Amino acid sequence: MSFRSAVITFPGSNCDRDMADALEKVSGSAPLRVWHGDADLPDNLDFIALPGGFSYGDYLRSGAMAARSPVMRAVVDAANRGVPVLGVCNGFQVLTESGLLPGALMRNAGITFVCRDVALTVDNNQSLFTSRYAQGQRIVIPVAHHDGNYFADAETLDRLEGEGRVAFRYAEDVNGSARQIAGVLNAAGNVLGMMPHPERMIEAEQGGSDGRALFESALNALASA
């Protein structure tokens, strides 16, 4: 089975190569690389990844400029058609700025950049991106961000929790995120944004492989579709 994925690169993305490597290692197919200025995406994509980094130098707000770039209109259309979209770190910020996910990512509560391995719990293993994890499983994935403090109003947070749209939570407070939310899903379940970097935990050489199951889950969902 060939897995047709795309990694979007914005000016200032710096985890696009890691994301492409992870997708290729797990799926066996090299992802297509798409530039932010492209108005169209390749046809028949199975998966779209928005990588980490500092798109447009984080000008105005992290992810704000990238969310308005030409390719994002195509990504929003694809997401609305049901194509799985994963946004990691800056990619998560782009997803909230583009309106595909609720809430916003604010400056870390402790002001400092946080760059270390953190423990997460899998809050919902029934999603396209998490089915290969056990419910409540504790995993270790690195974070590296300055603006990872997830904010949404109480009503939105209640709705996210009630609908099983919190995919991952930090096992401890990392950045001040509301209810320790580390990753959220859209209502349809085909868009996931998360601050931790699963693409950096694919094989033992990277210090662990707890991120691998996320990509395997997406592959599995495609195979059984």
Added chain:
Amino acid sequence: MKVRVYVSLKNGVLDPQGRAIHHAIEGLGIHGVKDVRAGKMLELEVDETVTDAQLEDMASKLLANMVIENYRIERQPA
């Protein structure tokens, strides 16, 4: 014509930067400052074809993130 757009955090949204600035002010030995909220001001040079509705549009869709921020538009007298 100059237009200023002031972007500020909504009430109830925690502002770690404001808190750090507040702390630094106290470090100057100045007391009596009760709270600090950090925001931003954008200065636009626009011609007469730019309407109020367009200014509202750019402020609400791009310059401010309405999930966490408010904005205020001020046209500067010529």
